[in-house]
Amino acid sequence: DAGVTQSPTHLIKTRGQHVTLRCSPISGHKSVSWYQQVLGQGPQFIFQYYEKEERGRGNFPDRFSARQFPNYSSELNVNALLLGDSALYLCASSSRSGTARTNEKLFFGSGTQLSVL
Amino acid sequence: DQQVKQNSPSLSVQEGRISILNCDYTNSMFDYFLWYKKYPAEGPTFLISISSIKDKNEDGRFTVFLNKSAKHLSLHIVPSQPGDSAVYFCAARPTNNDMRFGAGTRLTVKP
Numbered sequence: 001d002a003g004v005t006q007s008p009t010h011l012i013k014t015r016g017q018h019v020t021l022r023c024s025p026i027s028g029h030k031s032v033s034w035y036q037q038v039l040g041q042g043p044q045f046i047f048q049y050y051e052k053e054e055r056g057r058g059n060f061p062d063r064f065s066a067r068q069f070p071n072y073s074s075e076l077n078v079n080a081l082l083l084g085d086s087a088l089y090l091c092a093s094s095s096r097s098g099t100a101r102t103n104e105k106l107f108f109g110s111g112t113q114l115s116v117l
Numbered sequence: 118d119q120q121v122k123q124n125s126p127s128l129s130v131q132e133g134r135i136s137i138l139n140c141d142y143t144n145s146m147f148d149y150f151l152w153y154k155k156y157p158a159e160g161p162t163f164l165i166s167i168s169s170i171k172d173k174n175e176d177g178r179f180t181v182f183l184n185k186s187a188k189h190l191s192l193h194i195v196p197s198q199p200g201d202s203a204v205y206f207c208a209a210r211p212t213n214n215d216m217r218f219g220a221g222t223r224l225t226v227k228p
Contacts, residue, residue, distance in 0.1 A: 004160070033215070042121070042206050042218030043161070056215050090160055105151060106216065108160030 002027065004109035006091050012115045013081050021076040021112045025093030031055075032074040033106060034066055035090040043090055049074055078114075086116045120144045121209050123219035131227055136194040138222050140207030143188065147209040151216070152181060152192045155204045164205070165192070197226045 005024045013019050025032050031050045035043035045058035049068035063079045072093075078085055092106035122141045130136045138152075148169040153161035167174040167181045167190070174181050180193045194201055207219040 035218075040220065042123075042208075042220050045215035045217070048215060058215060092160075105163045105166060107163070108153075110158065110160045 004091055004093050004107055006089075006109035006112050008112060009110065010113045010115075012117060014117050015081055015083060017081050017116075018077065018079050019081060019114060021078075021089050021091075021114070023074045023076070023091030023093075023109060025072050025074070025091075026095075026107055029093035029095055029107070030072050031094045031104075032068055032072065033092045033094070034074070034076045035092065035108075036060075037088040037090055037111070039087075046076070081116045083116050086114060088113050119220075120147075120211070121207055121217045121219040123205075123207055123222050125222050126220070127223040127225070129225045129227060130197050132199055133196045136192075136197045136201065136224055136226065138192040138194075138205050138207075138224065140190045140192075140219055141188060142190075142209050142217075144209070144211055144217075145188070146211055147217075149210040150181070150183060150190050151208045151210075152179075153206045153208060153218075154201075155206060155221070161206055194224075197224075199226045199228050202226050 007022045033048040034046040037043045047066040048056035052068045066076045068074045088111040090111045092108045094104045120143045151166040152164040154164050155161045165176050165179045165181050167183050183190045204221045204223050206221045208216045
């Protein structure tokens with residue numbers, strides 16, 4: 001079975017540009033989360049989507065947006081890129097089946113390494 | 118706002134010995150804790166978890182201990198193997214929708 005897939009694997013952009021990162025969850029998973037991992041730090045939560053609706057948002061500026069499609073894949077968009085946006089962007093899916101609190105674990109993709117020059 | 122802290126950026130142990138990785142948290146609302154392992158060029162992979170209603174969970178060579186009064190958890194790997202060399206992240210769940218990760222501890226197991 002395919003795991004969480006992300007594209008592209010690497011990306012180089014310049015300041016002020018816009019970027020779109022893509023994620024396909026594990027088949028059957030309806031919940032997708034996005035995390036940013038800066039070198040030397042742990043992943044930081046950006047967004048969580050379940051059934052195409054935003055269910056959670058981390059402490060990131062409005063330049064960051066996301067959406068989830070009917071097939072449960074997801075896109076993360078970042079506008080007006082800054083040098084500080086350079087990071088590994090991780091997508092994770094889970095088998096969460098509703099809005100109730102459950103002890104599900106996240107399955108991560110390999111990430112998209114974004115470099116902003 | 119670093120609610121999950123891993124104060125040791127690196128740890129080196131000999132093959133066959135015990136590895137102990139530590140994690141502290143500040144938010145008493147956390148009720149579910151996980152450990153993830155990350156190899157270079159790969160995403161984090163789930164290792165083991167523990168609910169706040171327990172104080173120990175074991176899975177093969179891996180055991181996680183939770184001390185709620187001290188807001189501390191630890192991961193024990195016995196015996197350590199060279200293939201265990203990776204970055205280990207502690208994570209905790211404050212809400213239903215996100216997880217908070219520590220900065221990670223790089224474990225090196227020497228043959």
